[in-house]
Amino acid sequence: MTTTTPAPKTLDPAHFGGGERHWHPFTPYSDEVELKIFTADLARNETVVLLRAKAGAQLGVHDHFGRVLAYSISGRWSYAEHDWVAAPGDFVYEVANSQHTLVADPAEDIVLFIYVEGPIHFLDGDGNVVGVETAKTFAERYLGFCREHGYPEPDLFPF
Amino acid sequence: MTTTTPAPKTLDPAHFGGGERHWHPFTPYSDEVELKIFTADLARNETVVLLRAKAGAQLGVHDHFGRVLAYSISGRWSYAEHDWVAAPGDFVYEVANSQHTLVADPAEDIVLFIYVEGPIHFLDGDGNVVGVETAKTFAERYLGFCREHGYPEPDLFPF
Amino acid sequence: MTTTTPAPKTLDPAHFGGGERHWHPFTPYSDEVELKIFTADLARNETVVLLRAKAGAQLGVHDHFGRVLAYSISGRWSYAEHDWVAAPGDFVYEVANSQHTLVADPAEDIVLFIYVEGPIHFLDGDGNVVGVETAKTFAERYLGFCREHGYPEPDLFPF
Amino acid sequence: MTTTTPAPKTLDPAHFGGGERHWHPFTPYSDEVELKIFTADLARNETVVLLRAKAGAQLGVHDHFGRVLAYSISGRWSYAEHDWVAAPGDFVYEVANSQHTLVADPAEDIVLFIYVEGPIHFLDGDGNVVGVETAKTFAERYLGFCREHGYPEPDLFPF
Numbered sequence: 001m002t003t004t005t006p007a008p009k010t011l012d013p014a015h016f017g018g019g020e021r022h023w024h025p026f027t028p029y030s031d032e033v034e035l036k037i038f039t040a041d042l043a044r045n046e047t048v049v050l051l052r053a054k055a056g057a058q059l060g061v062h063d064h065f066g067r068v069l070a071y072s073i074s075g076r077w078s079y080a081e082h083d084w085v086a087a088p089g090d091f092v093y094e095v096a097n098s099q100h101t102l103v104a105d106p107a108e109d110i111v112l113f114i115y116v117e118g119p120i121h122f123l124d125g126d127g128n129v130v131g132v133e134t135a136k137t138f139a140e141r142y143l144g145f146c147r148e149h150g151y152p153e154p155d156l157f158p159f
Numbered sequence: 160m161t162t163t164t165p166a167p168k169t170l171d172p173a174h175f176g177g178g179e180r181h182w183h184p185f186t187p188y189s190d191e192v193e194l195k196i197f198t199a200d201l202a203r204n205e206t207v208v209l210l211r212a213k214a215g216a217q218l219g220v221h222d223h224f225g226r227v228l229a230y231s232i233s234g235r236w237s238y239a240e241h242d243w244v245a246a247p248g249d250f251v252y253e254v255a256n257s258q259h260t261l262v263a264d265p266a267e268d269i270v271l272f273i274y275v276e277g278p279i280h281f282l283d284g285d286g287n288v289v290g291v292e293t294a295k296t297f298a299e300r301y302l303g304f305c306r307e308h309g310y311p312e313p314d315l316f317p318f
Numbered sequence: 319m320t321t322t323t324p325a326p327k328t329l330d331p332a333h334f335g336g337g338e339r340h341w342h343p344f345t346p347y348s349d350e351v352e353l354k355i356f357t358a359d360l361a362r363n364e365t366v367v368l369l370r371a372k373a374g375a376q377l378g379v380h381d382h383f384g385r386v387l388a389y390s391i392s393g394r395w396s397y398a399e400h401d402w403v404a405a406p407g408d409f410v411y412e413v414a415n416s417q418h419t420l421v422a423d424p425a426e427d428i429v430l431f432i433y434v435e436g437p438i439h440f441l442d443g444d445g446n447v448v449g450v451e452t453a454k455t456f457a458e459r460y461l462g463f464c465r466e467h468g469y470p471e472p473d474l475f476p477f
Numbered sequence: 478m479t480t481t482t483p484a485p486k487t488l489d490p491a492h493f494g495g496g497e498r499h500w501h502p503f504t505p506y507s508d509e510v511e512l513k514i515f516t517a518d519l520a521r522n523e524t525v526v527l528l529r530a531k532a533g534a535q536l537g538v539h540d541h542f543g544r545v546l547a548y549s550i551s552g553r554w555s556y557a558e559h560d561w562v563a564a565p566g567d568f569v570y571e572v573a574n575s576q577h578t579l580v581a582d583p584a585e586d587i588v589l590f591i592y593v594e595g596p597i598h599f600l601d602g603d604g605n606v607v608g609v610e611t612a613k614t615f616a617e618r619y620l621g622f623c624r625e626h627g628y629p630e631p632d633l634f635p636f
Contacts, residue, residue: 011254011255011257011519011520012241013238013241013251013253013257013259014252015241015243015245015249015250016249016250016251016252017246018247018248018249019248038250039250039252042413042414042415042488043415043636044414044435045383045384045414045415045436048250048252065383065436066362066363066384066436067361067362068172069207069274071230071272073232082171082172084174086174087176088177089176089177089178090176090177091175091177091198091207092172092174093172093173093175093198093207093318094172095170095172095318095360095362096170096362096452096453097360097361097363097452097454098170098171113272115228115274117436118436118437119383119436129447132383134383134414134415135414136415136487158252159252159254159520170360170361201329201572201573202329202477202572202573202574203544203572204542204543204573204595224522224542224595224596224609224611225521226520254519254521255519255520255521255522256519256520256522276521277542277543277596278595278596288606291542293542293574295573295574318361329573329574329575330559330575331545331556331559331569331570331571331572331577332569332570333559333561333563333567333569334567334570335564335566336564336565336567336568356568366568366570387525387592389548397490400489402492404492405495406495407494407496408493409492409495409515409516409525409590410492410493411490411525411635412490413488413490413636414488415487415488416487416488416489416490418490431548431568431590433546433592476570477570477572
């Protein structure tokens with residue numbers, strides 16, 4: 001098999017130090033929820049991001065139009081619409097056609113590692129769409145934050 | 160817009176407690192590398208998994224045929240083929256057509272959260288393929304471990 | 319390698335006869351554009367569909383939030399926003415963050431085979447969103463059409 | 478909603494004329510099966526391709542490690558391992574962990590439009606892997622064919 005296998009050595013993995021990225025507020029949805037964007041794929045609408053929320057914070061109800069894979073690094077959190085509570089070390093697999101409201105436990109700040117596919121619609125109390133989040137809006141929010149603070153613009157689009 | 164938007168409330172997210180899954184050795188590649196499988200998608204060949212390696216452990220050279228998104232939870236690690244060292248809080252984005260050897264730093268055990276797409280070919284020192292890992296082999300290894308230890312078989316296929 | 323390779327023989331391919339599906343109008347956007355849905359994936363928001371439009375028909379401006387892969391089977395068509403004309407045998411690769419208006423050439427009806435990822439927002443002349451199409455709305459439109467006409471409901475969700 | 482929606486107008490669709498690509502033999506598997514590659518994604522291991530096989534041709538048994546979506550444009554074909562026959566206008570959805578042998582009906586040449594995810598392992602009569610096809614090998618075969626015949630090299634990697 002050695003001779004017919006392609007030699008898949010062309011592409012290098014991309015390494016992103018957590019310290020190379022800045023926490024920035026998830027405006028306009030909350031001042032208590034912050035993001036750290038690792039990568040965004042504009043053609044596919046995919047984003048890799050850390051989310052940090054203050055103890056007791058909420059992130060308004062939102063509709064998913066793709067998958068979200070979330071790993072709990074610290075703190076406890078839940079969705080107002082469901083019974084379980086996610087603790088550090090837990091994994092939550094969300095899919096399109098789901099809708100929920102994130103609630104951080106009051107005891108401790110939370111940090112999640114999240115892989116997002118597709119857009120997310122944020123809703124007001126009457127079910128009206130007040131914002132559509134995509135890989136592009138995630139990237140633009142962070143790049144705007146970097147410009148505002150005089151930070152060098154990171155490369156969010158490695159592939 | 161409210162009237163024409165579909166009400167995407169049909170599907171619930173799936174929550175997996177870290178304590179609901181068992182660490183099991185990544186046989187036959189290493190006794191010092193353990194896995195904890197959250198979910199596997201047999202139709203798409205995708206796996207969500209925690210990997211834990213003992214300080215100083217190595218995981219033999221392997222070829223990627225899809226993407227691997229890895230978040231560093233604890234410990235420091237590197238690829239023998241590259242210069243960077245991943246620390247807790249770092250993110251590594253690997254793609255198809257890459258090949259590397261995982262090396263855990265001798266100072267501390269490592270834990271990674273990993274989303275795997277596609278198969279991985281493990282190679283011996285001469286470049287021969289000695290194992291092909293897929294969502295199916297990941298799932299079967301863990302289900303076999305559960306049977307062997309009398310644990311109830313977890314549902315690895317939520318969607 | 320034979321002994322270590324998993325035997326990936328578990329899952330069968332799903333075959334869908336074109337005659338097993340019905341053309342139905344792409345309401346409320348156009349009476350001159352029809353769809354034939356092969357499969358929909360509600361968890362991923364993906365749809366596989368044939369689109370047929372009458373010679374000279376238009377499909378209103380829409381925003382993409384994911385990829386669309388379109389193969390031209392018959393007829394010529396274009397996007398009002400771009401210079402090229404797609405002929406039978408051509409392939410068009412669309413990505414998230416694109417917006418366009420489909421125009422069928424007046425000489426002949428068109429038929430396209432399309433793989434859709436993510437939602438599509440249809441806009442009115444002022445840029446307001448008048449409809450959000452997803453795998454769920456594609457499936458529900460067709461299942462409603464089948465019920466209305468007394469056709470047996472097809473299985474749109476094979477995997 | 479207009480003010481908060483991002484204006485997703487950045488990326489243009491890519492149009493590929495069927496006449497811009499060349500049929501080339503699917504070496505070394507068959508002289509009677511030809512390919513026409515539209516695009517390849519090396520990071521994701523995805524390929525968009527037309528396949529043409531002579532009436533009565535076979536394409537040896539192969540294992541899938543990802544999805545294959547195939548639309549029948551002309552001719553009738555089947556898999557030796559399954560009972561159905563695909564006719565023009567039919568759609569076949571294949572997934573990882575499937576294995577089969579393509580057989581073109583003796584009456585007519587076949588043409589398929591195919592979206593391929595992940596690698597494909599071709600096997601000999603004893604189940605040994607004799608070739609691993611990826612987006613990279615698909616691209617390299619075609620680029621080599623172009624060089625050999627003095628054709629300009631096409632851009633297979635639009636995104």
